[in-house]
Amino acid sequence: MKEAQFEYKCRRCGKVTRNPSCRVDLAQYYMVCLAVDGQAGDWQHGGIIRRHDIHNCKDGGTGLSDLLGCRVVETEPVRRPKLARKENEELKLRSERSERR
Numbered sequence: 435m436k437e438a439q440f441e442y443k444c445r446r447c448g449k450v451t452r453n454p455s456c457r458v459d460l461a462q463y464y465m466v467c468l469a470v471d472g473q474a475g476d477w478q479h480g481g482i483i484r485r486h487d488i489h490n491c492k493d494g495g496t497g498l499s500d501l502l503g504c505r506v507v508e509t510e511p512v513r514r515p516k517l518a519r520k521e522n523e524e525l526k527l528r529s530e531r532s533e534r535r
């Protein structure tokens with residue numbers, strides 16, 4: 435499974451950080467929104483992507499980081515065991531139901 439992660443680079447210390455990932459097509463859409471409007475994200479659920487972020491530098495200072503873009507990574511389909519177990523149970527039920535038809 436492929437996901438996109440937004441990368442930010444701290445102007446002060448140079449550290450590159452990545453925020454939680456999302457679907458690749460959604461990340462590409464967000465990048466277009468950022469380029470056009472300067473902001474993007476799911477305003478209703480709080481997943482906002484901004485051009486800048488704050489970085490707590492290793493030396494105790496605080497830096498301003500800039501959005502570099504997003505990278506695509508290969509991830510395991512199961513990251514949250516409890517949720518994944520529930521999803522797997524639902525998938526199993528669905529496949530059993532479709533087999534009966």
Ligand SMILES: [Zn+2]
Nearest residue numbers: 444447491497
């Ligand atoms: Zn920093």
